[in-house]
Amino acid sequence: MLRRLVTAAAVLAGLHALPAQALEFRSVKETGVALYEAPALSAKKLFLVSRYYPVEVLSSQKEWARVRDATGGIAWIPQAALSGQRWLLVTADQAVVRATASADGQPVFSVARDGVLQWQEAPKDGWVKVKHRDGSSGFARITDLWGL
Known part of the structure; x- marks a missing residue:
């Protein structure tokens, strides 16, 4: 009985160590x-x-x-x-894309709800680098987008 408990504990500990699967x-x-x-x-x-x-x-x-x-x-x-190719859906009423990854960054363009932006780089500090279909690029808040 003790051997089964030790084996079960070892299996559970091993499962706990597995990395979470990425979306x-x-x-x-x-x-x-x-x-x-x-x-x-x-x-x-x-x-x-x-x-x-x-x-x-x-x-x-x-x-x-x-x-x-x-x-x-x-x-x-x-x-x-x-x-x-990875695209992100705008879920906010409007996503303002800025020149820098900051709320103080100069606005470059904006996209209305249900518009799409191409994902460019991994998110960092609440911002993600994106590109519009016309070639314009900048940083958008991750809270304004879906698909990350």
Whole structure:
């Protein structure tokens, strides 16, 4: 009995030492891609998403990915429809992109809710470097974005 308890404790200690799994975010490659209720083209289409729309990949099954969107909705999308390029969704009424990673930084441009920005660098101190489709770049508050 004692041996089982020691073994169980060792297993639990080993599990505790495992690193947390990082979230995987991907973006949709093309405009008008359907998200499905199940991993099959014959399944019910739930809605269409636009190019660059970010999703969190929860799991993969053959040619399909189970994803979550910014609203928390879960659906299936063909793996081939996902890009390795990372885009972020603006969830604030407006995200002000600044020249420096500071609230005092000079505003460069702003993007309204549901707009997208390309992720450029890992977030630091509450800010993330982003790029607009027109090529403009700067820093946005991570609290204004989804997909990090």
